[in-house]
Each structure stands twice: as structure tokens, then as C-alpha cells.
Amino acid sequence: MTATLTENTPGTAPARKPLRVERRKDRVVATLDRPEVRNAIDQATVDALHALCAELEAEPRTLVLTGAGGVFAAGADIAELRERTGADALAGINTHVFERIHALPMPVIAAIDGYALGGGAELAYAADIRLGAPTxxxxxxxxGLGIIAAAGASWRLPxxxxxxxxxxxxLTGRIVEASEALAIGLVSALHPAAELLAAAHAVADRIAANDPLATRHMKEALDAPDELHPGIDLRLQAELFDSAEKHRRMTAFLERRSNR
Structure with a gap:
């Protein structure tokens, strides 16, 4: 189902929320929906992303992030950024929500069409899997704006x-286009813009076919710092080895092979 949240004030038209959310049993599609400003990430968008994270922490599902109007997100809202102070920087407004997105229990897929600049790029870096369009x-x-990329780029992009x-x-602020993004591994695949969301759903379908607990554990192992390996892998594997789902899936695999 699609849930588009609106507020109604007497005598005014319903206000469009900055995030359009479609919920399915095994995934959620969240569309940044401020096309008039190329989906610039403002405080209202951050608040909506926090609310969505709370939902997905309580009921883990794969998250697909995309943008409306042929743009992922052209950056943070410069009008808001210009007025922010050092205290705002220390509060980590975008940093904390991007950290929360990256830490979600199930995978996050970014479907990137058009511009993903500044904070928009850092939101994409927070995803586990990135797909792009030729645009x-x-x-x-x-x-170039007198600040640094401080919401994840300095540690996620490397x-x-x-x-x-x-x-x-x-250090240069150079913009990468689609072919280079694919060549350097910034995105894992390119798809025509009209097929991009379907491609993201195809990836989500493959994830959904797997054991959810194994997927969550694999994501946890991938995100663990180097010093925790291999201990964390062995601990997570031990839990899975003792699970009924592992036994069921392996039994089904063996039965299929014996029937070939």
C-alpha cells in the first residue's frame, strides 16, 4: 500500500510531506518528494527519515530509497545550511539520520536517478547497495561552499x-557521471531511468528469497570493524547453525538435488 502523509489546516490545501512511503510485507519504498527543490534534504525530510527508521527498527524490512522527479537528492537544503551554526554542526543533524539508515537491520537499496550531490550523495553512501540510471x-x-562533507563521505566513500x-x-568536489560511477564501484549496476525502480525491486526480491535472519547477520558482519573479525562472524554463524530455518533450507536443497 502507499501511504502519503498529509496535514490539513482549516482553509488550506493539504501539505505534501517530504517523504512518500509505500509499504509492502517484505520491503518499504521511500521516495524523497520535494521535486520543486530537487529533493533537497531539509529538517522536515530528516524528521520523516527518523520516523521511518523507527518503524523499520521495530519491523525490519528491506528499504528502497529513491527520489521523485528524476532526481535522487541534489543536496542538503542550502537555505537551511546557510543559517546553521557551529552548534548545529556538532548536533550532526544529517549525520545521525544517515547513520541510523545505514544501521537498519535489513539491507538498504538506493535507486539513484539524476543528481545525488552533497547530502544526497551521503544518503546514497549510507545504503548497502546502490543502483544508478544513465542520468x-x-x-x-x-x-566550494565553505564546508566539508561531514555526514558520512569522509569514512564511507573510501x-x-x-x-x-x-x-x-x-578534495576537488568533482562530480562523477554514470559510466565512471559504475567503473569505480560507486554503483553496482546501471539501468534506464524508467526501469530503475523495477531493478531495485528485483534486488529486493532476491533478498526476500533468503532467510531474513541470515541476511541481518550478514549485514551485521559486513558492517563490523576489522578488529571484530573473525570472532563476530563465528558468533553469528553459530546462532544460524542452530536455527530451525537453516535445517529446513538445507534439507530442501538436498531434496531438490536428489530429485534432479
Missing amino acids: LKMGNPET RIVGQARAAELL
Whole structure:
């Protein structure tokens, strides 16, 4: 079902919320929906993302993030950023919500069409899997605006594309287009814009076919710092080895093979 939240004030038209949410049994599709400002991430968007995270922490499902109007997110809202102070920076307004998205129990898929710049790029970096359209333009021009990319780019982008490549992109503010994004591993696949969301659903379908607990444990192991390996892998595997679902799935596999 699709849930588009609105507020009604007497004598006014319903206010459109910045995040359009479609809920299914095994996934949620969240569409950034401020096309008039290229889906710039403002405080209302951050608040809506926090509310969605609370829902997905309580009822884990795969999350697909995308943007309306042929744009993922052209950045943070510059009008808001201009007025923010050092105290606001220390509060980590975007940082904390992107951290929360990355830490969701089930995978996060970003379907990126058009611009994903600044905070929009950092939101995409917070996803586990990124798919792009040929129109993709992605990067962090923050230093040209007198700030830095402080909501995840400095530590997530090196993990995605390597330290040297991330340094070049972040220090120059250069924008990466689709073919280069694919070549350097910033996105794992490119699809025509009209097929991008369907491609994201195909990935979500593959995830949904797997054991949810194994998927959650695999994500936890992937996100663990180096010093926790291999201990965390063995602990998570031990839990799965003793699960009824592991026995059921392996039995079904063996039965299918014996019937070939």
C-alpha cells in the first residue's frame, strides 16, 4: 500500500510531506518528494527519515530509497545550511539520520536517478547497495561552499571506492557521471531511468528469497570493524547453525538435488 502523509489546516490545501512511503510485507519504498527543490534534504525530510527508521527498527524490512522527479537528492537544503551554526554542526543533524539508515537491520537499496550531490550523495553512501540510471551525477561539492562533507563521505566513500579515489573526489568536489560511477564501484549496476525502480525491486526480491535472519547477520558482519573479525562472524554463524530455518533450507536443497 502507499501511504502519503498529509496535514490539513482549516482553509488550506493539504501539505505534501517530504517523504512518500509505500509499504509492502517484505520491503518499504521511500521516495524523497520535494521535486520543486530537487529533493533537497531539509529538517522536515530528516524528521520523516527518523520516523521511518523507527518503524523499520521495530519491523525490519528491506528499504528502497529513491527520489521523485528524476532526481535522487541534489543536496542538503542550502537555505537551511546557510543559517546553521557551529552548534548545529556538532548536533550532526544529517549525520545521525544517515547513520541510523545505514544501521537498519535489513539491507538498504538506493535507486539513484539524476543528481545525488552533497547530502544526497551521503544518503546514497549510507545504503548497502546502490543502483544508478544513465542520468546519474554524484559527488560532494561541499568545499566550494565553505564546508566539508561531514555526514558520512569522509569514512564511507573510501570504503566504497578506495582511499585515493575518495580523496580526489572529496578534495576537488568533482562530480562523477554514470559510466565512471559504475567503473569505480560507486554503483553496482546501471539501468534506464524508467526501469530503475523495477531493478531495485528485483534486488529486493532476491533478498526476500533468503532467510531474513541470515541476511541481518550478514549485514551485521559486513558492517563490523576489522578488529571484530573473525570472532563476530563465528558468533553469528553459530546462532544460524542452530536455527530451525537453516535445517529446513538445507534439507530442501538436498531434496531438490536428489530429485534432479
